[in-house]
Amino acid sequence: MKRVRSYEDVRRRRSLVVRFLRDVVILFVIFETLSTFAFKSWTISSSSMSPTLAKGDRIVMLPSAYGIFNPFSGGRGVFKAPARGDIVLLARPSTSEHGWVMRLVGSLVRFVTLQRVSLQPRGTSGDAPLMKRVVAVPGDSVRIDDFVVYVRTAGSTHYLTEYEVSTKAYDIGGSIGIAGWNKDMPLGGSMEPVDLGPGQFFVIGDNRVSTTDSRFFGPVSSRDILGKIAFRYWPLKRAERL
Numbered sequence: 423m424k425r426v427r428s429y430e431d432v433r434r435r436r437s438l439v440v441r442f443l444r445d446v447v448i449l450f451v452i453f454e455t456l457s458t459f460a461f462k463s464w465t466i467s468s469s470s471m472s473p474t475l476a477k478g479d480r481i482v483m484l485p486s487a488y489g490i491f492n493p494f495s496g497g498r499g500v501f502k503a504p505a506r507g508d509i510v511l512l513a514r515p516s517t518s519e520h521g522w523v524m525r526l527v528g529s530l531v532r533f534v535t536l537q538r539v540s541l542q543p544r545g546t547s548g549d550a551p552l553m554k555r556v557v558a559v560p561g562d563s564v565r566i567d568d569f570v571v572y573v574r575t576a577g578s579t580h581y582l583t584e585y586e587v588s589t590k591a592y593d594i595g596g597s598i599g600i601a602g603w604n605k606d607m608p609l610g611g612s613m614e615p616v617d618l619g620p621g622q623f624f625v626i627g628d629n630r631v632s633t634t635d636s637r638f639f640g641p642v643s644s645r646d647i648l649g650k651i652a653f654r655y656w657p658l659k660r661a662e663r664l
Contacts, residue, residue, distance in 0.1 A: 474593070507584075
């Protein structure tokens with residue numbers, strides 16, 4: 423009898439382990455499906471989008487806002503262009519593209535550690551994605567004067583301020599610049615006109631003196647855009663649609 427009970431205990435423990443692993447796999451599939459196609463939560467870790475977004479703010483990003491994301495190729499079958507004024511999450515132009523296996527492993531690590539561990543470096547270095555505002559779209563010409571972006575839309579003969587062509591209302595920070603900083607430097611307050619070609623977008627941070635954006639690395643492509651920042655849900659008193 424003792425040997426029988428021991429066998430049954432082992433079988434019961436094995437059954438519990440199998441059910442546990444099955445439940446974990448199901449939860450991971452649900453988590454990965456939602457975060458790949460529906461929505462993903464992010465915590466703001468820099469001041470590059472201040473005053474719109476502050477450090478510690480928690481936001482929701484919609485990966486499929488501009489088209490259904492293909493997790494195997496890293497692209498989209500049909501791309502819907504973002505509007506001027508949209509805040510987007512984008513891959514750093516200098517980031518090396520990972521295969522779908524590495525992306526899957528990274529997602530598994532984040533899931534198992536409850537988002538506390540990532541294979542990608544956090545912060546403003548490494549491969550961490552960027553959050554920027556789209557101010558110009560393909561066919562536009564863009565220039566900057568005193569930290570304000572001026573856009574000449576396709577078919578137009580004159581420039582308008584970023585606020586006049588944007589679909590969103592927002593403020594910018596850092597417009598007074600830094601003492602001794604040459605305004606003609608890469609992240610300065612002025613920039614000569616740049617014409618955007620097909621599939622090119624000009625992105626910039628709202629905090630104009632504390633952000634790395636298209637003034638530094640140039641226009642980004644549609645493939646660099648990972649999704650749309652839809653709304654802030656924390657802190658509750660500042661919850662709003664973006």
